[in-house]
Each structure stands twice: as C-alpha cells, then as structure tokens.
Amino acid sequence: xxxxxxxxxxxxxxxxxxxxxxxxxxxxxxxxxxxxxxxxxxxxxxxxxxxxxxxxxxxxxxxxxxxxxxxxxxxxxxxxxxxxxxxxxxxxxxxxxxxxxxxxxxxxxxxxxxxxxxxxxxxxxxxxxxxxxxxxxxxxxxxxxxxxxxxxxxxxxxxxxxxxxxxxxxxxxxxxxxxxxxxxxxxxxxxxxxxxxxxxxxxxxxxxxxxxxxxxxxxxxxxxxxxxxxxxxx
Amino acid sequence: xxxxxxxxxxxxxxxxxxxxxxxxxxxxxxxxxxxxxxxxxxxxxxxxxxxxxxxxxxxxxxxxxxxxxxxxxxxxxxxxxxxxxxxxxxxxxxxxxxxxxxxxxxxxxxxxxxxxxxxxxxxxxxxxxxxxxxxxxxxxxxxxxxxxxxxxxxxxxxxxxxxxxxxxxxxxxxxxxxxxxxxxxxxxxxxxxxxxxxxxxxxxxxxxxxxxxxxxxxxxxxxxxxxxxxxxxxxxxxxxxx
Numbered sequence: 178x179x180x181x182x183x184x185x186x187x188x189x190x191x192x193x194x195x196x197x198x199x200x201x202x203x204x205x206x207x208x209x210x211x212x213x214x215x216x217x218x219x220x221x222x223x224x225x226x227x228x229x230x231x232x233x234x235x236x237x238x239x240x241x242x243x244x245x246x247x248x249x250x251x252x253x254x255x256x257x258x259x260x261x262x263x264x265x266x267x268x269x270x271x272x273x274x275x276x277x278x279x280x281x282x283x284x285x286x287x288x289x290x291x292x293x294x295x296x297x298x299x300x301x302x303x304x305x306x307x308x309x310x311x312x313x314x315x316x317x318x319x320x321x322x323x324x325x326x327x328x329x330x331x332x333x334x335x336x337x338x339x340x341x342x343x344x345x346x347x348x349x350x351x352x353x354x355x356x357x358x359x360x361x362x363x364x365x366x367x368x369x370x371x372x373x374x375x376x377x378x379x380x381x382x383x384x385x386x387x388x389x390x391x392x393x394x395x396x397x398x399x400x401x402x403x404x405x406x407x408x409x410x411x
Numbered sequence: 412x413x414x415x416x417x418x419x420x421x422x423x424x425x426x427x428x429x430x431x432x433x434x435x436x437x438x439x440x441x442x443x444x445x446x447x448x449x450x451x452x453x454x455x456x457x458x459x460x461x462x463x464x465x466x467x468x469x470x471x472x473x474x475x476x477x478x479x480x481x482x483x484x485x486x487x488x489x490x491x492x493x494x495x496x497x498x499x500x501x502x503x504x505x506x507x508x509x510x511x512x513x514x515x516x517x518x519x520x521x522x523x524x525x526x527x528x529x530x531x532x533x534x535x536x537x538x539x540x541x542x543x544x545x546x547x548x549x550x551x552x553x554x555x556x557x558x559x560x561x562x563x564x565x566x567x568x569x570x571x572x573x574x575x576x577x578x579x580x581x582x583x584x585x586x587x588x589x590x591x592x593x594x595x596x597x598x599x600x601x602x603x604x605x606x607x608x609x610x611x612x613x614x615x616x617x618x619x620x621x622x623x624x625x626x627x628x629x630x631x632x633x634x635x636x637x638x639x640x641x642x643x644x645x646x647x648x649x650x651x652x653x
Contacts, residue, residue: 185648187640188521188558189566189603204523204565206604213523213563215647230647232561233449233468235526261468261530302528303479329561386648 182220186212192225200226216329217386230386234260234328234358236297236306243318243356244308246291251278254287256295256308259328259358266295266308292318292362294354318354321364324375326382328359333385334378341381341391348398349374373398419591420577427587428457433627435571435583435634440552440642442559448535450560452642454552457585458542463552465560468530482527486515488549490538510546511536517550517570517599517609523563532562543586544572547597547635550609555639559646567639568608570599571631573624575616580623582631594620598628602636 186192192203192210199205202214203225212218216229236242236258244256244264256264269276271286287293294315300306310316326334335342335355346353351365351374361378365371377394384390424432436457445451448464471477488511492498503511514536522532534557536549547570554568574584576592584595594614600607616624 185644187567187643187647188564189601191603202563204563206565211565211603213565214561215558215643229561231450231559261470261527263470302526 182218184218185216186218186227187215188213190218192218192227193220196223198224200224202227202229228332229329231327232329234258236260236262236264236300237357238297238300240297240357241315241355242295242297242308242358243323243354243360243362244293244295244358246287246289246293248289249283251283254283256293258295258306258308259325259356259360260306262300262305264295264297264306264308266293266310270309270311287317292323292360294318294356294362314354318362321352321354321362322371322375324361324363324378326359326361326378327385328357330382330385331355331357331359333390334361334381336391341394344391344395344400345374345377345398348395348400349377353378419588420579420581424579426576426581426585428585430583432579433582433630435631436585438551438635438638440555440638442555442642442646448556448560450556450558450562452552452555452559454548454555456544456548456551457583458540459538459545459548460540461545461549461552462537462539463549463556464535464537465532465553465556465562466535467532467560468527468562469533471529471531476531477529479528480525482524482530482532484515484519484522484524484532484534486511486518486534486536486553488514488536488538488546490541490545494538494541510549513609513611514546514550514553518553518557518568520606520608521554521564521566521568521601522557523565526563532557532560541586543589544584544597546570547572547599550599551635551639555642558643566601566603566606567636568599569602569632569636569639570597570609571628571635572597573628573631575614575620575624580620580627582627594624596624596628598625598632600629600632600636602633 190212204211204213210225212227214229216227218227242258244258247257248255254266258264295308298307298309349370354362363374439455441453444453450465452463550570572584575594576588596612599609
C-alpha cells in the first residue's frame with residue numbers, strides 16, 4: 178500500500194493539499210503543502226517530504242559525521258563538520274571523567290587537522306552540536322582518502338538499505354566511511370580499487386538525480402548485472 | 412513633451428525598442444555559474460547583465476549582529492564601474508544602499524530564516540551592465556541563487572516593473588523609458604502565495620492608472636517566474652519529465 182508519488186519541485190511548489198503531515202523541507206500554509214527547496218517530493222499516506230538536491234548540512238542527533246579538528250580549548254576540541262555550526266567534542270569524552278586540564282594535553286590525542294569519525298550526541302540549534310566518539314567505529318581516522326560530496330546526495334550514495342554502498346564496497350574491496358555531512362573517507366589496500374571507489378562516489382555526486390543510477394555505477398565498476406540483484410531491486 | 416512622446420512610442424503602441432505595450436524584454440537565467448559561492452545565478456534581462464552569489468548559512472561576523480532566535484539576511488547590490496556609460500565610482504552610492512535594503516526586504520518574507528539561528532545568509536549582487544529595471548532583474552537573480560544554495564524558502568520571488576510612458580501603461584520599463592517616461596513602478600511577487608514583497612513608485616499615477624499598472628506588473632512577474640522556474644529545472648533535472 179506504499180504508493181509513493183514523486184515529482185520534481187522547486188521552492189514554492191504546492192506538492193499536495195489536505196490533512197497531511199509536513200516533514201523534511203515542507204512548509205505548511207493552511208492546508209497546502211509547499212516545498213521549500215529544489216528536490217524530489219514524495220507523498221506518503223499521511224505525510225509529505227522533499228528530498229533536497231542542494232544545500233548544506235544541518236546537524237541531526239545521532240548522525241555519524243566526519244569532522245576535522247580546527248581548534249582546541251582547555252576543555253574541548255572544535256570541529257569543522259561542513260556545516261554552519263561548529264562541532265564540540267568535550268575532552269572528557271576522550272580522556273574519561275578524571276580529565277584534568279593541567280595534567281592531560283588535548284593535542285596529544287587529536288591535533289589540529291586530524292580527521293575524526295564522530296557521532297552527534299546532541300543538537301538543538303540554540304547551542305552548537307555536541308559530538309561524541311564513544312561508540313564502535315568512531316575515533317581518529319588514521320588513513321584513507323577524503324572525498325567531499327554534496328550532503329544532500331549522501332542518501333543516494335548509501336542507496337536503499339545500503340545497496341549502493343554495498344555494490345561499491347564489494348566491487349572494489351574498499352572500506353568506505355560515510356559522514357552524513359558529505360565527507361567520506363575511503364580506504365583500500367589495493368590502489369586501483371581505491372581509485373575506482375573514489376570515481377564511483379564522485380559519479381554518484383554528479384548524477385544523483387538521474388534514474389537507473391545503480392545500473393550505471395555497476396557498469397562503471399564492471400559488475401555483471403546478475404550479481405546481488407536481490408539487494409538492489411527491493 | 413510631445414516630441415519626447417513620439418520618440419518613446421509610435422501611434423499604434425510600438426515602443427522605442429520595438430516592443431508592444433505588454434511585452435517583456437528577453438530574459439535568460441543561468442543557475443550555478445560561480446563555483447566558490449554556495450549558490451549563484453546570472454541573469455540577462457534585456458541589456459541588463461547581473462550576477463548574484465549567495466553564501467551561507469554561515470557564521471556571522473561581526474558577532475554582535477547575530478540573532479540567537481533566527482538567521483539574518485544581508486544583501487549587497489553593487490554596480491560595477493563599467494556597468495554604465497560614464498564610469499561609476501565603485502564606492503556604494505546612496506542609490507545602491509537603498510536598493511540593497513529594498514532587495515533584502517523583498518527577499519526576507521520568502522526565506523525561512525528561523526531554521527538557522529546565529530547564522531547569516533549573504534547575498535551579493537553585481538551589476539555588470541545596467542539598462543533600467545536593474546533592481547527587478549537583480550531580485551530575480553538573487554531569488555534563483557538562494558534556491559540554488561538550498562536555503563529553505565516559502566516561495567521564489569519574481570520581480571518586474573511596469574510604468575507610464577507617453578500616457579500609456581507599459582510593462583517592463585527600459586532605460587530610455589525610465590529616464591523620459593512619467594512613472595516607473597517595480598513590483599516583486601511571491602507567485603505561488605500571491606503576496607507582494609516590493610512595491611515602489613517613482614512618478615505620478617491616477618488611482619485607475621495605478622490599478623492597471625499593478626495588474627500589468629503582476630502579469631510580468633508571473634512571466635518572469637516561468638523563466639526562473641525553467642532555469643532551475645534545467646540545472647537540476649535537465650528539464651527531464653518526472
């Protein structure tokens with residue numbers, strides 16, 4: 178019964194009228210649902226949303242983001258997370274509760290310029306986003322290639338239930354860490370695989386709005402169509 | 412006066428540049444022309460050539476301007492020294508400061524600033540060649556550039572002027588008509604919401620003339636909107652069908 182109606186919209190376009198719930202990038206004016214950005218609108222049974230095709234990254238609690246250390250204060254690190262807000266990582270998050278500014282040196286753990294995979298612990302717009310590295314797979318990134326794509330295209334890179342990213346990882350044997358902020362770190366032992374994975378990610382960034390993207394990426398990577406078809410067509 | 416009128420318009424309503432009374436100049440808009448800006452647009456509106464670049468949302472400097480409850484919008488309209496026949500001093504003139512202000516106020520109702528507290532959205536407009544009605548053209552480009560930057564907006568803003576030339580109401584006043592004509596009225600409209608965000612009038616109109624002038628300008632705005640829409644569609648969807 179999931180009848181999703183898709184349409185290309187620009188700001189101001191009326192997507193639907195009626196008792197629906199406005200979600201991502203939708204503004205409600207009376208009973209009209211209006212798109213607030215350039216993107217693809219989706220109408221569900223009782224809600225409307227627009228998948229944006231442009232725009233910066235807006236932090237959301239629980240997002241995995243890749244950040245770059247841009248500064249330290251006695252009690253925290255400051256991160257560039259490719260957003261209009263600066264991310265804060267408290268020193269206690271790394272050193273534990275008995276952190277003391279007189280004893281421990283922040284720069285020994287994370288120095289300016291380091292890339293770190295972090296998760297957004299809290300963000301409510303009135304204060305800058307609070308980051309954490311207290312989780313599996315989080316922490317300083319030691320090696321890999323940083324690729325920057327538009328944050329609005331990250332969902333496309335992941336694909337439905339991770340189908341797109343799985344395709345790339347399987348074909349190139351690369352390990353890809355995707356930050357929701359559009360920063361992606363690709364590491365691969367095989368240099369050819371690395372180049373291919375980088376190329377695939379850049380291709381998705383450029384062609385995110387076109388249909389049959391999975392097929393195109395597959396043919397670029399030289400994956401035959403029969404392989405793992407079940408993960409793509411669901 | 413009679414002499415000027417015959418110059419500006421023929422008996423059967425053909426204007427000095429060959430247009431009919433309700434005809435717009437040629438408009439073309441290109442989206443995303445500047446790599447370093449978050450969003451940009453280039454408009455050719457008749458002989459007007461205008462670039463608009465949008466930056467942000469980003470940190471506010473100076474910090475005291477920041478608003479903890481909502482974002483702020485800053486706008487700079489600037490004419491290049493070579494945009495007019497006689498060299499224009501590049502320092503912001505009284506006129507440019509005024510136009511920056513009215514453009515900012517015309518865009519503000521459309522932009523949803525509440526989503527980005529403590530930040531600023533900067534709009535830079537550079538007039539490369541001016542030919543009358545540049546504030547409307549600048550506004551059209553700025554609205555498209557904002558949409559290109561992915562700034563949430565309630566609606567686009569489309570602007571177009573109307574005026575009175577040789578005792579007749581005309582759409583889209585050009586430079587000669589602006590200099591010699593009797594009235595010039597720039598209007599900006601949020602086309603889907605049907606709300607007017609800019610209304611200025613230079614000259615004098617009778618109440619009935621004002622009404623016709625307004626109707627003419629609104630028709631113009633809607634035509635401009637179609638061009639804006641087409642430009643955005645071309646950039647993002649290559650005009651593909653859904």
